[in-house]
Amino acid sequence: MNTAGTIDRPLTHDPKKQAPMKPSTSEPTGSVIPDFTSTGANASRQNRTREMQLIPEALARAHMQDRRRDAERERQAVRLVIARRMQRRAERASLRARRALAMAVMQ
Secondary structure (H helix, E strand, O other), X not given: OOOOOOOOOOOOOOOOOOOOOOOOOOOOOOOOOOOOOHHHHHHHHHHHHHHHHHHHHHHHHHHHHHHHHHHXXXXXXXXXXXXXXXXXXXXXXXXXXXXXXXXXXHO
């Protein structure tokens, strides 16, 4: 007797060798998902997992670039503060020198 396997006891456990499921006549038309090739699904699934594995790496790279930009902005701000402080100090020294020169000329 040459009987096909049942759902509980398939002829083979390899999904590629199993017969594709066909819609039954009792189901309304359009309720069953149409057949698809597993090779395309496997390829897209493989690409998706590869892309998903690269997502954390891309996020980490973007995060590090943001941190580098923030650090560079912070360094520029510190340099600007130091330059302004030095400029004020130079202006005060210049005023002191002018006063000293004026005092020397007056006497």
